Amino acid sequence: MVCRNTGTAMLMLLEAFRDIPFMVSPKHRHDVLHQQFLTAIKSLGVITVVGLFTGMILALQTGLELRRYGQEVYIGSAVTVVMLREMGPFMTGLIIAASVGSAIAAQIGTMTVSEEISALEVMSIPPARYLVTPRLVAMITMMPLVTVYTNIIGVVGGAIVGQTQLGVSMTAYMDNATQFAANKDLYVGLLKSVLFGIIIATVACHQGFSAKQGAVGVGLATRRTVVVSFLIILTVGYMVTRLFYQ
């Protein structure tokens, strides 16, 4: 069952990638822009809160430990490196999977059980091209941008805690951050964000197309999207880290 689902999801993903060139045509451009808006702009509110508090928690926890050795100034590098490499893409992935991924699964699931997908097939409109590719393109293009935003907000959150609770000035925090954070940290984080975007779009669309039995089926598809996306994001996140940092 798992193998079959993985196989059909991979086939759907390949079909969606194959159809990417169609997305530049005026017929699809609006769909892509709309999906980019839903993925990025509509998620900014929750991303801001989560990013800010992730940075603040990181700064507080590491800062309190480092203070015992009088090294609290190093929270700048600790927060920045952890945000760039891990927490930025990871938190963004989780939020987008829970908000946008679940919405995609619910929408496509509802379309499946109400015969709208069948209607597209009868009209010879490929559902993958019409529904999956715009969402995939939106995820691939917007996830890195949203991740950069999460990183910035997280670093700012860390700086606020440093300044107000640990006595680390903003200048010292930023100096320390820029001294230790490398370009590689940013690139690896962005690579993760693109992979997470592909994972979310694939899982959400595939679960939506697999929905059965009315509202209950749509609910199950939505739930499975979040759970499966979380598990794959965690696994792939570790594998990428293992690949680049040995």
Add this chain to the structure above:
Amino acid sequence: MIRFEKVSKKLGGRVVLDEIDYEIRKNETFVIVGASGAGKSVSLKHMVRLLTPDSGRVMIGDDCVSEARGQELDRMRNRFGFLFQSAALLQWLSVGDNVGLPLRMKTNKRIEEIDELVREKLEMVNLGDAFDKQPAELSGGMRKRVGLARAIITDPEIILYDEPTSGLDPVTSRTIDRLIDRLREDLGVTSVVVTHDLHSALAIGTRIAMLHDGKIVEVSTPEQFVKSENEIVRGFLEAQYITTRGEWEDSETS
């Protein structure tokens, strides 16, 4: 025009179609009736390859739709319009965008040209003022009519109707019936209608087929259908208070 050759289909372990054979002729309105779960919609979905037979084949003219793939399947599907039971309108698109969707996605027509054709088809189904409305603002009957406008936007040769009058009040049902009839007369399309509304079937059908337990038990004209000696057909007629042709005619005219 459409031919089922010993088509069998099992769904969820149950035989839904059991080696059925029938042929639908050009320019006729072929109505398939039967109880719920008799396999009417399954039969309809085989015609556009939304379902594939376990055995047997479905022919559209000389083309075997049950074995077609890719562009060949698209070409065959382009000959069809399909009105789904739920109308299957895309909820985030306006009525105009829903009806124009096949033209927008499959042709290179200009937006103005598409809009003009959409308005023309909406006029045909008496919904000329619904162009900018959202599907959520429409009643069940209006949705079906929008679905019908979308089904005919590409001027198909064959239109498939899945329960076109289910869930509608009698007045709206007869409006839909008249539209189906008009499309056959004005545009010369071949229609296949799946319904359990016998009044509708007798009013619009040129031939009626009765499906029971996955088998075709009767194929006849409406006149012959109401006089059928087949027990299953008689039971179905009596369940809808149609006992003889005379009474049916009376009920239609009253």
